[in-house]
Amino acid sequence: MTPAHAAANTCTPFDVELARRFPADFTWGVATSAYQIEGASSADGKGPSIWDTFCRVPGAIGDGSTGDVACDHYHRLDADLSLIASLGVNAYRFSVSWPRVQPQAYGRWNEAGLAFYERMVDGLLARGIQPWLTLNHWDLPQALQDMGGWASRDTVHRFVDYARGIGQRLGDRLAGLTTHNEPWVVATLGHELGIVAPGDKSRATAAQVSHHLLLSHGLALQALRADRCRPRLGIVLNMAPMVPATDSAADAAKARLEDGRLQRWYLDALFRGRYPEDVLADLGADAPRIEPGDAAAIAQPMDYLGINYYTRNLVSAERHVEPAARGLPVTDMGWEIHPQGLTDLLLRLHRDYPVPPMLVTENGAAFRDTRQGGVVQDDDRIDYLRGHIAAAAEAMRRGAPLAGYMVWSLMDNFEWAFGYAKRFGIVHVNYATLERTPKASARWYTAMLDAWRRRPVRASTGQ
Numbered sequence: 001m002t003p004a005h006a007a008a009n010t011c012t013p014f015d016v017e018l019a020r021r022f023p024a025d026f027t028w029g030v031a032t033s034a035y036q037i038e039g040a041s042s043a044d045g046k047g048p049s050i051w052d053t054f055c056r057v058p059g060a061i062g063d064g065s066t067g068d069v070a071c072d073h074y075h076r077l078d079a080d081l082s083l084i085a086s087l088g089v090n091a092y093r094f095s096v097s098w099p100r101v102q103p104q105a106y107g108r109w110n111e112a113g114l115a116f117y118e119r120m121v122d123g124l125l126a127r128g129i130q131p132w133l134t135l136n137h138w139d140l141p142q143a144l145q146d147m148g149g150w151a152s153r154d155t156v157h158r159f160v161d162y163a164r165g166i167g168q169r170l171g172d173r174l175a176g177l178t179t180h181n182e183p184w185v186v187a188t189l190g191h192e193l194g195i196v197a198p199g200d201k202s203r204a205t206a207a208q209v210s211h212h213l214l215l216s217h218g219l220a221l222q223a224l225r226a227d228r229c230r231p232r233l234g235i236v237l238n239m240a241p242m243v244p245a246t247d248s249a250a251d252a253a254k255a256r257l258e259d260g261r262l263q264r265w266y267l268d269a270l271f272r273g274r275y276p277e278d279v280l281a282d283l284g285a286d287a288p289r290i291e292p293g294d295a296a297a298i299a300q301p302m303d304y305l306g307i308n309y310y311t312r313n314l315v316s317a318e319r320h321v322e323p324a325a326r327g328l329p330v331t332d333m334g335w336e337i338h339p340q341g342l343t344d345l346l347l348r349l350h351r352d353y354p355v356p357p358m359l360v361t362e363n364g365a366a367f368r369d370t371r372q373g374g375v376v377q378d379d380d381r382i383d384y385l386r387g388h389i390a391a392a393a394e395a396m397r398r399g400a401p402l403a404g405y406m407v408w409s410l411m412d413n414f415e416w417a418f419g420y421a422k423r424f425g426i427v428h429v430n431y432a433t434l435e436r437t438p439k440a441s442a443r444w445y446t447a448m449l450d451a452w453r454r455r456p457v458r459a460s461t462g463q
């Protein structure tokens with residue numbers, strides 16, 4: 001019995017119907033990022049990243065842990081690639097650790113680091129899986145942070161150099177190349193609220209950082225295209241519908257501003273070549289310094305837009321009330337489970353912006369999994385994934401150009417400021433032995449993908 005057949009009985013008639021709503025060329029994946037799974041934090045010439053530093057700040061990480069070992073993916077690459085292939089996905093989204101390939105600030109390349117990612121890409125292709133590579137999933141080289149990090153305009157040019165080097169080395173074999181993962185998190189959580197690396201607390205710095213991230217995205221796309229880099233080029237944004245908690249005017253105004261900060265700031269810059277007036281006005285003297293030509297440089301055409309969706313936000317002008325306290329269903333992160341928000345978000349993007357094909361590049365949930373007799377029966381995660389895949393199908397039916405969906409995450413991993421306390425994987429990781437065990441949700445996903453592969457051919461659309 002193949003893994004797919006063994007799993008087939010986990011799929012309901014609803015799931016089979018759901019799978020059949022997706023076209024033949026749909027991208028189905030699982031996603032990870034370098035710092036969260038690789039470990040090997042100083043192996044083979046890797047330099048420190050800002051996360052290596054941040055994890056050592058007392059109190060920064062909830063459980064006091066670091067990514068030094070994480071899932072030890074660096075030393076288990078081949079087995080992990082076979083694990084990914086066993087799931088039946090056709091795509092894998094991963095990130096390159098910038099300090100693994102450029103340990104210092106001055107662009108010297110670390111051949112051992114490049115060779116690791118080359119083995120990754122070739123190993124994926126050999127297994128029939130599209131490689132989707134992210135350049136910046138938050139782990140900036142510490143050497144660049146020491147020179148000002150993303151607050152410094154010089155880092156923009158370092159990033160372009162890094163992007164070109166990766167493009168030249170791997171571009172001929174990648175399906176997709178993403179500049180940044182969630183620039184809002186780097187800017188706002190990293191530089192204004194101080195809860196992720198590098199842990200700054202300045203609104204003005206955060207605004208400048210967001211501008212530099214966007215500018216580096218645009219300039220990198222220009223450079224990669226000039227180099228005739230082949231993969232589809234894009235960016236990944238974290239998005240959440242901002243919904244006023246009541247029908248008061250104050251809640252509506254607050255929700256509009258929050259929408260501006262999280263969504264329109266990035267979307268308007270990328271698709272309209274300007275920042276939204278209301279957010280600029282709110283920033284006042286904290287608004288970023290923008291040089292002539294920056295806006296046009298940012299607004300480069302993209303081949304795809306990646307969306308990370310987990311929840312919606314209920315916005316209150318007065319006191320924030322957690323979703324659980326409102327009696328809403330939540331994950332172990334306390335995030336409301338609201339699949340409809342994904343439909344709303346994809347339709348809104350399609351309506352308000354000239355978006356290229358979109359991919360849900362992250363969607364998934366942390367739950368308090370229990371492992372009994374070697375089995376993790378995570379029915380809550382299956383329900384979450386089923387609901388969100390159905391919500392994606394609904395957005396597609398109503399016209400949103402959706403090209404792919406990727407589960408966060410392949411396996412349990414280092415969840416940033418929460419350390420190892422939150423488990424998002426569809427594969428369980430025993431952190432004492434590093435043993436991987438696919439959860440019921442992994443078997444469910446495999447079965448759903450099997451049903452998708454076997455869907456009847458529709459003559460009218462040629463699928």
Ligand code: FCB
Nearest residue numbers: 033181182238408415424
């Ligand atoms: C996203 C991050 C990803 C992971 C999930 C839960 O914001 O991109 O690395 O931590 O949240």
